[in-house]
Each structure stands twice: as C-alpha cells, then as structure tokens.
Amino acid sequence: MDELLTARPAGPGEFLTTLPDGWHQGRGLFGGLLTGLMTRTLETFVPGRPLRSLTAELFAPAQPGPATLRVQVLREGNAVTTVSVALLQGDMVAHGVGVLGQTRVTDRERMELTPPTPGDWSQSEVLPIEPPLAPEFSQHWEFRPVRYLPLGDEGVSAAEVWVRPKSRGARRDTAYLACCADACWPTLLATEAQPRPMATIAFTFQPFLHSLEGLDPEAPYFHRARLVAATDGYVVEFRELWSHTGRLLALNQQTFVIIR
Numbered sequence: 207m208d209e210l211l212t213a214r215p216a217g218p219g220e221f222l223t224t225l226p227d228g229w230h231q232g233r234g235l236f237g238g239l240l241t242g243l244m245t246r247t248l249e250t251f252v253p254g255r256p257l258r259s260l261t262a263e264l265f266a267p268a269q270p271g272p273a274t275l276r277v278q279v280l281r282e283g284n285a286v287t288t289v290s291v292a293l294l295q296g297d298m299v300a301h302g303v304g305v306l307g308q309t310r311v312t313d314r315e316r317m318e319l320t321p322p323t324p325g326d327w328s329q330s331e332v333l334p335i336e337p338p339l340a341p342e343f344s345q346h347w348e349f350r351p352v353r354y355l356p357l358g359d360e361g362v363s364a365a366e367v368w369v370r371p372k373s374r375g376a377r378r379d380t381a382y383l384a385c386c387a388d389a390c391w392p393t394l395l396a397t398e399a400q401p402r403p404m405a406t407i408a409f410t411f412q413p414f415l416h417s418l419e420g421l422d423p424e425a426p427y428f429h430r431a432r433l434v435a436a437t438d439g440y441v442v443e444f445r446e447l448w449s450h451t452g453r454l455l456a457l458n459q460q461t462f463v464i465i466r
Contacts, residue, residue, distance in 0.1 A: 207371050207373060207374055207375040207377070207382060207385065208375035208376055208377050209375070210226060210239060210242075210243075211239070211242040211243055211245075211246050211377075211381045211382065211385060212243075212246055212381075213243055213246070213247050213250075213275050215250070216274075219251075219276055219277050219278060220274060220275070220276055220277075221247050221250075221251075221274070221275040221276075221277070222272065222273075222274055222275075223243060223272075223273050223274075223275065224270075224271065224272055224273070225239065225268055225269065225270050225271060225272075225273050225295075226239075226270060227270040228270075228342060228343075228345070228346075229270075229342065229343040229346065230341065230342040230343060231341040231342070231343050231405075232267070232341065232403055232405060232465075233267040234264075234266070234267025234268050234269065234299075234405075235267070235268045235269065235270065235343070236341070236343035236388070237264050237388050237405075237406045237409065238343075238384065238385040238386070238387070238388030238389055239268075239343075239385065240262075240264060240268055240293055240299075240300045241260065241262055241264075241300075241302070241384045241385065241387075241388060241409055241411065242381040242382065242384045242385035243275065243293065243381070244260065244262060244275065244291045244293065244300070244302045244304070244384075245257055245260055245304070245380050245381040245384045245411070246379070246380070246381035247275045247277060247291055248260070248277065248289055248291055248302075248304040248306060249306065249379075249380060249381075251277045251289060252279075252287045252289060252304075252306045254308070255285075255286075255287055255306035255307055255308055256306060256307070256380065256413075257304050257305070257306050257380045257413060258286075258305050258306060258307050258412065258413075259304070259305045259410070259411070259412050260302055260303070260304045260305075260384065260409070260410070260411045260412075261302060261303050261408075261409075261410050261411075262300060262301065262302035262303075262408070262409045262410075262411075263300065263301050263302070263407065263408055263409075264299070264300045264405075264406055264407060264408075264409065265298075265299070265300065265301070265407065266297065266298070266299040266300070267299070268293065268295060268299045268300065269295060271295065272295070273293060273294065273295050273299075274293075274294045274295075275291055275292070275293055275294075276291070276292045276294065277289055277290065277291045277292075278290050280303070285307055285308045285310060286305060286306070286307040286308075287305075287306045287307070288303065288304070288305050288306075289303070289304050289306065290302070290303050290304075291303075291304065317454055319446065319454060321448065321452045321454070322366065322428055322430050322446075322448055322452075324352045324366065324368070324428050325352070327350060327368045327425065327426055327428070327450055330350035330351065330352060330368055331350065332348055332349065332350055333349045333350065333351050333355070333367075335347075335349050335356075339401075340391075346371060346372055346373065347369060347370070347371055347372060347389050348368075348369070348370050348371075348372055348426065349367050349368070349369055349389075349390070350367060350368035350369075350426065351366070351367045351368075352366040352367060352368070352428075353366040354366055354367075354393070354396040355396065356391045356395040356396060356398075357395060357396075357398055357399060357400065357401065358396055359397065359398065359399040360396050360397060361397060362396060362397070363393040363394050363396055363397050363432065363433030363443075364393050364396060364430075364431060364432045364433070365390050365391065365393050365396060365429060365430070365431040365432075366428070366429070366430050366431075367390055367428075367429050368426040368427070368428055368429070369386055369389045369390055369426055369427055369429050370386070370425075370426035370427065371385070371386075371389075374423070374424070376423075378418050378421070378423050379418075380413045383411075383413050383418075383427075383447060383455055383456045384411050384413070384456070386427050386429075386447060387411060387429075387445055387447055387456055387458040388406070388409070388458070388460075389429070390429045390431065390445070392404050392441065392443065392460075392462050393431050393432060393433045393443050394433055394436065394441055394443075394462070394464075402464065402466075403464075403465040403466060404441070404462045404463065404464050404465060405462065405463055405465060406460050406461070406462055407461055407462070407463050408460065408461035409458070409459075409460055409461075410458065410459040410460075411456065411457070411458050412456060412457045412458075413455070413456045414453075414454055414455055414456060418449075418455065421449050421450070421451065421453070422450065425449070425450040426450070427447045427448065427449065427450075427455060428447070428448040428449070428450065429445065429446070429447060430445070430446045430448065431443055431444065431445040431446070432444055439463060439464045440461060440462070440463055440464070441461070441462040441463075441464065442459065442460070442461050442462075443459070443460055443462070444457070444458075444459055445457070445458040445459070445460065446458075
C-alpha cells in the first residue's frame, strides 16, 4: 500500500504514478486507490498542513498503466490552503479539491456520534470475498463482518465490518484511511439477494489524523455505514471508520450510481 498510494514528483504541480493491474472494480480500478493517491499527493504538495477535507468526483474508469496527477493552489491563507488535484490518463478520470489547514483551537473538541461496540476484531471470522463473486480488487483485502452481510437480503441497508489490506505496508496516514474508507461494499447490497453493479461517482472524506497516534498498526479498522437516501438510481450513504480502541478516525459520504 505504501507504493500504490504514493506518486513521485515530476515538476512544478505534477506527479507521476503507475496504476496497478489486478485492482479492478467493474470497468475501472478501485476508487480507493484514486482517492488515496489524491490525498497523499495533496499533503505532499502542501507540507505542514494536514488534509481536513477532500471532495472528489470519479467520472471515468481509470485503467492500469501510467497516470499523472496535476495540482493547483486555488487559495492560500494564513492557516488554510485549498488545492485542486486532477488525475489524468490522457483525459481526466478523477478530480478533487482538498482543504488543508493548521490546527486552530483545541478547546472545542467534541463528538456527537455514539461509538460502536463491535467486540474483539480477532474473534470475527474472515469473510471469503474474492473474485469472481466479488470485484477483482477484493482479493487484496480482508473483511471480518459483524452485522449486515452483502447479498443477505436483510432488509436493512447498512454495513458493520472490520477491514484492512492484506499487504498493508508501513505508512498509516490520511491516504491509508481514504483507501480503507472505500474498501467496503455499498450498503444497498445488504438488502439485495443477487449482485448488482454500482459505482462511486462522488466521494467526500474528513480524516481525524490525531486519532492514529499509538494505535496498533496491524489492527483493522471498523467500518460502520448506513444508507441515507436513494432515488432515480442514485444512492447516498454515510460511512465511519473507527479504531479497535473506539476512536473515530474518519468520516466519508459517498454517492453511488446503480448501473443496472
């Protein structure tokens, strides 16, 4: 994962990478690779200012092979920098805007979400999700469901599952969190009896990086998600990533399109 999520500088505002084979999610590559790449590129481009929010659109299927990331500062203030990032393979396949900012105050920290109580992750069995019954990229991930299995026809559009890459690498940062936030299946699949092709078209991500300090780097993250609304073949869901110690790590909202 260290290598997959890192692009190399190639000039002012330009970074190069090679997208891997074996990571397809339908016609294009797994979106978590793209958002993770954009995230790490943004933080490399604006050192000293952690990412506070990424809003991205994935509007064309990325393919294995060379890719370019181009970044541009939209505005730089005393504490906050706003930067656009475009992922290109000839044409643009994804675009994002990142807001990166210094710490402002620390006397207003709070959380209204109720932390989950999933139990010991090591006691949850690994779900055998691999191709051809699941997208190709799933072969690189480990899933330990707690509730709401995909294709369970359960009547509740939700997901509660421990997730982690099989080949994790050493880095635990915002990019790693962004990739993990996208790994789980859409919650709508918990109410389906048969597979249904879907794709992410919009991705909003807010990390809480201070929460990574002191955590077991080998432990998976607990993914809790719920469907918020669906209409006209478009689905919005909210996702949360929690540590095994009950710390909130990241929030993620995704918009999916039901292909058919």
